[in-house]
Amino acid sequence: MENKVYQQVTDRIITELEKGAAPWIKPWTTHSGNEDQNIISKKPYQGINRLILGMSGYSMPIWGSFKQWQDLGGNVKKGEKGTMIVFYKQVSGEKPTESGDSEKYAYSCLKSYYVFNIDQVEGFEIQKPAAPEKVFNPVPDLEDRLIKSGANIKHGSNSAFYRPSEDSIHLPNKTDFKSESDYYATALHELVHWSGAPSRLDRTKGKRFADAAYAFEELVAELGAAFLCQDYKIEGDLRHADYIGSWLKCLKADNKAIFNAAALAQKSADYINQLDAISNQAAA
Numbered sequence: 001m002e003n004k005v006y007q008q009v010t011d012r013i014i015t016e017l018e019k020g021a022a023p024w025i026k027p028w029t030t031h032s033g034n035e036d037q038n039i040i041s042k043k044p045y046q047g048i049n050r051l052i053l054g055m056s057g058y059s060m061p062i063w064g065s066f067k068q069w070q071d072l073g074g075n076v077k078k079g080e081k082g083t084m085i086v087f088y089k090q091v092s093g094e095k096p097t098e099s100g101d102s103e104k105y106a107y108s109c110l111k112s113y114y115v116f117n118i119d120q121v122e123g124f125e126i127q128k129p130a131a132p133e134k135v136f137n138p139v140p141d142l143e144d145r146l147i148k149s150g151a152n153i154k155h156g157s158n159s160a161f162y163r164p165s166e167d168s169i170h171l172p173n174k175t176d177f178k179s180e181s182d183y184y185a186t187a188l189h190e191l192v193h194w195s196g197a198p199s200r201l202d203r204t205k206g207k208r209f210a211d212a213a214y215a216f217e218e219l220v221a222e223l224g225a226a227f228l229c230q231d232y233k234i235e236g237d238l239r240h241a242d243y244i245g246s247w248l249k250c251l252k253a254d255n256k257a258i259f260n261a262a263a264l265a266q267k268s269a270d271y272i273n274q275l276d277a278i279s280n281q282a283a284a
Helices: 002-019 048-054 066-071 140-149 180-195 212-231 244-253 257-274 277-283
Strands: 062-064 083-096 102-117 152-155 161-163 168-171
Touching: 002 083, 002 102, 048 083, 066 102, 140 180, 140 257, 161 180, 168 180, 180 212, 180 257, 212 257
Parallel strands: 152 168
Antiparallel strands: 062 102, 083 102, 161 168
């Protein structure tokens, strides 16, 4: 049982690393500014639990077990899944020896349990800290380019992604990013993904994070964003700069992969730079 817990935690982290190394490090911040902590004890989680909860994507760092939330008058929302964290339980006792005496023993046993974030709970509220006052200085040419793309860009998410089912780009708020350049680099990365939709450039994408086609599409998006960053003279930290492991697999398996990815990235950059949704709407 203990080994199973180790494997479950390890497998989850491997899955996250296959999306991009150190997924708990992002070019944006949450409004809370606090470490993940328990709603009852107020103590921050330690060790491996910091990594597990850091990968959750929730903006509020407040957690509790199912029973803890119930005891506080709240209820976990229907359909919400808990996040497994671990703790070491001390086991001690006495056992007989061959001489007929007894000796004491003690060891730590790894146990698991599940916690739920406050965003998964209804009927219980705490005052969320106000967002820090921060000024975002837009880059006019890039703002214009994003608008003219015609892409459906939604802000306020806890992560950055393109959702094909809605044909929409989701980003954290602009002021959540560490710099204007980081915001635009991330937005451009997702815009390159958006450009590959069937109704546009129709690129093939993998469906699983460990999928070779998925890693290749991420490489295209990263290169496309890099090309666009160069076009607009910004130096943002691209969101998947640590995707190197998956990319290496692609490159080792196919020595033409980087050439193909660069060609598709350039095609996307050119496509995005030529879009003018405003003019198209006016003409209509």
